[in-house]
Amino acid sequence: MKRPTIADVARRAGVSKGAVSYALNGQPGVSESTRARILAIAEEIGWRPNSAARALNGARSHTVGLAMCRPARTLGVEPFFMELISGIEGELSARSYALMLQVVSDHRQEVAVYRRWWGEGRVDGAILVDLRVGDPRIPEFESLGLPAVVIGHPSETGSLLPVWSDDGGAVHEAVEYLVALGHRRIARVAGLPRLAHTVLRDRAFAEACDGVAEQVTVHTDYTGEEGARATRRLLSSPSRPTAIVYDNDIMAVAGLSAAQDLRLEVPRDLSIVAWDDSPLSRIVRPPLTALSRDISAYGAHAARHLLALVAGESPRPYEDEAARLTPRGSTAPPPGRVR
Template sequence: MARRPTIKDIARRAGVSESAVSFALNDRPGVSQDTRARIRRVAEELGWQPNSAARALSGERSGAVGLVLARPAQTLGVESFFLQLVSGIQEVLSADRVALLFQVVDGIDAECAVYRRWWAERRVDGVLVVDPRTDDPRPELLTRLGLPAVMIGGTGAGAPLSSVWADDARAMAQVVDHLYGLGHRRITHVAGLPGLAHTARRIASLRAEARARGLDPEHVRSVVTDYSDTEGAAATRRVLAEPGPPTALVYDNDVMAVAGIAAAAELGIAVPGRISVVAWDDSALCRVTHPRLTALVRDTAGFGRLAAEELLGVLAGSPPRAREGERPRLEPRESTAPPAAAY
């Protein structure tokens, strides 16, 4: 393997002392402008980069930020939301030459342990925190550690950390407006993981919109899953097999919606002939499925860019604040239609 270039290599090539190289590369006085320029040119030719671990130990930034996902690993590979979110984050970080340190763990306690280790080792300058909980220990921990952070998906209300958020309540209201306008009065929301703040907001919004329209709360409800296609399909089979089944299903991601359509087909229930389907967060999967899925559309990569920009701002000294991302909008497609007669 090729050896990484060192300060000694640069000094030898440039014909100067190692201390002169250190002064030049760390922007310290002690060398002329011509010598500084020559040293930097040689460093670039050799492909030299500063050692992030050594920089961190000396009190300088590590040049990296962290992202930990405490979700079942098998649910991540098929869900487009996180792929788009990370692509937006990476776009901003790359432009600022900041690395993204990514880790998947099996629970919130393990996630907190990663933050403690990263802080102790000075591995990252800050973190992006996803999936805010209704009872979340992470803001208090990160504040106590003094580790800069941005919550992705939190409302920021009363939190000590910066956050970027989307209006889940308004988004659910759009969905209910659409389905109610078509004539649906039996709606089941196939939700994601219980305990997540955005799951709670969507469930609460569905209930509020149902009450506002005088709908029977027994006929408008939510069931929770793990976001996977397996649980999405299983939940679909259960609710469609019940007496007085729903005429419309709202899924918390695209993968569950597609799995739900397949499960309905197995039962001989046509979409949208006998059941209408709405997916949260549009994707290519929603647009190539037959019938094409009515979905909530937003710029998820843009949401990631906003989060990364906010974290870089925090690292530069900006005070904590809450920033709202693009509001999701519903795009009706062929998977929703007026309900058929009861079956």
């Protein structure tokens, strides 16, 4: 028992394939009574449009692609990505778009995957994440012609459509808050140094601390393990920082534990600020002061802009809200400072 085709509907209705097509797509060309009859028959025999046949006529595939170049292991733990994806998904499914997902192991493969998807007509657009400095994907995409939104700062996105948030401002907000509390030695446990936003945060952090606090930045790979190791190294240095800003919440939680292992009490002996605010930050003790932003909404904005692009519009670059500092229990004036 095969799937019913439009020809089956046409035969049962006693009309031509063309008439059925008009009726099913709400186009003029058939009377209302015929349309209703055709719709009823289509419904009755369970007809569904074959997306392949539609795509063959140059129609959209109603799918957008997301290839991520991340080791599978870190993906599972990183709340950021899952929230981003669910945000993208929310926007897409509202418009009956599906998301084609593939995890690859290096950037060359990533481009190859997009090239294949686009070449094969499987996707209408793509979302680029993890923008790097001088990212080679940008020129590739520009020549490919595949509509794409890049999650990253406009300075690195070439002619592709950027959707970004002001990480620099958020860094300033965090540093100013710590300085106001009295901190004068602030460390930052950063993410992968090749990522564009890491560089932006690096620069902003150095700027923000300039003249008001000593600063040191340690780069990691975003995992809890490395976050803990970086924390131990920072805390056992002779000029131990009194506050640490982490580039994600996984590392902040790991850092918190590492500090507690070293018999330091948070926030009495050490203040901690986490970047990104998954439920994790609220679960631990003390709850973490965090730079929170609505990642889900971020993803939704990216998806919306991509769909606009696919529809042939020319959406403007979109700057999402910057992360806002949400003070919780992990920050306090540094030790030795009496108020």
